[in-house]
Amino acid sequence: MLHDDPPRPLVIGHRGAPGYRPEHTRSSYELAFALGADAVEPDIVATRDGVLVLRHENEISGTTDVASRPEFAGRRTTREVDGTALTGWFTEDFTWAELATLRARERLGSIRQASASFDGRYPIIRLRELFEIIDIAGGEQRRLLRIVAEFKHAAHFDALGLPLDELFHAELEAAGWGRGDERLIMEAFEPTLLDRLGARGIRGKRVFLIEGTGAPWDLVLTGARTAPRYDSFMTEEGLLGLAGRFDGVSVGKARLVGGAKTRRAADAAGPPLTGADLVDAAHAANLEIYTWTLRPENRSLSAPFRRGTGRAAYGEWLGEFSEIIGMGVDGVFLDHPDLGVDARRSVTG
Template identity: 55%
Template structure:
């Protein structure tokens, strides 16, 4: 039966209102009452786990304007994609800690951009400690959904994420299940590595609507399974016993743009004992399925309630939101099960 109250997860904090992964973004999400927050982690040159959505940081920090770092601009291929910019693995943590957080989508979210450069980049340990403190202060369990980025890429640089994450979680007191911890990645290899290290967590495999996981492409080339194939009943069968759930693009739950019959992915996963999370619920027109957009341009809020209600009624176990206040308002409504 469909869940009536999925977990509401502050996606990078509350980036609808503050620059993503900034201290104020997490503070706001926790104040709104999210069930968990989601930090993405990449790595510095000296092995510090840094909270950034990507290792290329020119779009979310002030690094491009820092003259002392001008010579660090370079071009790299990350997970098969060529990128030019500044990369965390070319900086020490001491250097990264001097950078200011910036709004990634300033034209879409100009209000958030007014907070640019006011707060420094965070480490994973900073977020773990912040969530623990908020749990104690608010008298409730608040979780962390930890996303591991580009694990195969970093492994090839000698910066293995599994070992670094294990050490950080143990040192911070997050490895024994005292507070809710979810570990997710688009690469199953790193999830298996951490699971083998006996980190007590819920392990969730991220699935794109298209493409293939880079760890399996690196190992098997064109024979690597696609994400779409993994989302089929046969593919889900193969996940049973290796992960606890999947996290999928909301397009894989909503189906076609004309209101077609939605896919059975959530039910298929639940039948196999797998949890299902989905990303990312955002109210702006530019992020909504076409049939839920309204007038007013890309930044205007469309009929997000209608879209999100379909997601809620699908029975998902967790949703990632950029605006935690309106996410909690909708997804935590107590309504009759259809």
Template identity: 55%
Template sequence: MLRTPESAPARPLIIGHRGASGYRPEHSESAYRLAFELGAEFVEPDIVATSDGVLVVRHENEISGTTDVADHEEFRDRRTTKTVDGQSLTGWFTEDFTWDELSTLRTRERLPKLRPDSAKHDGEEPILRLSDVLGIIDEESERAGREFGVVIEIKHAAYFQAAGLDLVPILIRELLRSGWNERPARLVIESFELGALDRVRESGLRGKLVFLAERIGAPADEPIGDDPKRSYGWYRSDDGLDLLAGRVHGISVAKGDLLRLDALGNAVGPTTLVERAHARGLSVYTWTLRPENRFLNLGFRSSLSPSEWGDWSGEFGMIVESGVDGIFVDHPDLGAQIVAPGFSA
């Protein structure tokens, strides 16, 4: 179940980030099944919508980097430019396709230069709906004889709502239909937009709610109602945590927000964020733990090669020492190693 400060275990929850996305193209069936084999307890699908209101699992609604859509001659005319949460993007967008059309696409590795072994699996698998992922979790739970869980991220909620595809009621209907509303200990809903989480809470949906906070910028739905516009940094302040404590169960932050740096940018220990959040009854989760030098703090890099693995166990260990309740990992086996009793970096 989702960890809470009152019953926090000696180790954090291991969450497979888009499945085992360090080994297989993200959000593919093999990535999700492999995540559980490698030690993940929960997995994290991101949800966006099709033109006919089907929730599909993609990190972004622009899909040229993670599918073969550009190779489909019949979809060439769908290429367009849109502004999503203030960012101009050119490509192909899920909301311009029906599910039947998207089901013809195949997954691709998002970072082929960094993860060539994963890229070898390009084109092997179709993209998935949220309903497919929930079915995989049920199957893997039965196979393993234990109950696995899901962390569902609502992507670009305000953007989709303005486009007439409100993700919140679509998600609620899917969870009610599939019976996942009856599994609150295994269900987490997260979003970078607090307004979306407010609406999920007000619906009476069971499960835990987690607010995602980027390092910089502000949520796309700010300001909410009559409140002033608030940055992600403000939400990590004491005042921000006070507000969140009355509206969500936890906060999920970039790992850099848990690492205290010296003048050279080297991580030297944890910040006070976990301690301050726990004092308000909030769980804390962090993303994304990855072993490649490109993603590690300067002090843990082994070389100038971005794809070479550095001292991942040193960085992961420092983050775990902060007291964090859950870690999002691309390589669930590394997460399992770092939280194992007696593991030494």
């Protein structure tokens, strides 16, 4: 096992390197590490037979060729997921053997033509294959490489008899990762799932994902209208309430940049913290803070950093990335890991 003093912030390949290859494919993950990523982030969902696979969502029509496959036409259905009705094809209706016949497509193909040019070339992969990729890349590069595992729709899969925490524990054991170690970071929008991962004795940091709006679905199911909103965790009081329970929080970058008004960190009441105030308050509560997703295209940059009118054209990405890194965040998620490495170097030397 390699041990190191990790760089800050961690440069995390968001679903691999989807700026260059279709997300969640072996090629995308391998390229992310080759471009200097310290970690990669898979989204984890389950199949009907309990295999954990890597897809942005359990509805897969936008990220695979399933809609063009006549043998699966009858699987198209409408289902409620976390309170929203969705129509398409869902991983829980397929066995792994069936999903393994599909080919991946880039989810943001309309603005990622280079990545989309690889559509149809790669199969989708299981979580256990990503553990193998990390083991191999870490050995080749002689550095400690990490996984930031994001669990999607845990309450939904619980209701189907597919508990993600139990399945994940089994995958760790099968991959030779035991109960986890310093290479493992786990994140979810549902705090109950993070609690269950800890109760299973799985070692690794646990990070609470914070949406821009709404409330955690697992808490909605148990607390109905009294469920706390995500914003309620983004005050000094809310962050202190997470201290000792979790190791960090992860927020959309709109909470850090984009013109939102900040307030004095010393004021515990009032609206949610933003910008450097939020970063400082998280650290004061002994929580790490991560942010997603840093992208160079105009459509994803905050207004001051856009250049020209083309949505897919690169804007002043280095300026925005550097501003965020300069706030002292502990990790940044990017679709182009090499740009994150460059931005970190420009700020930290």
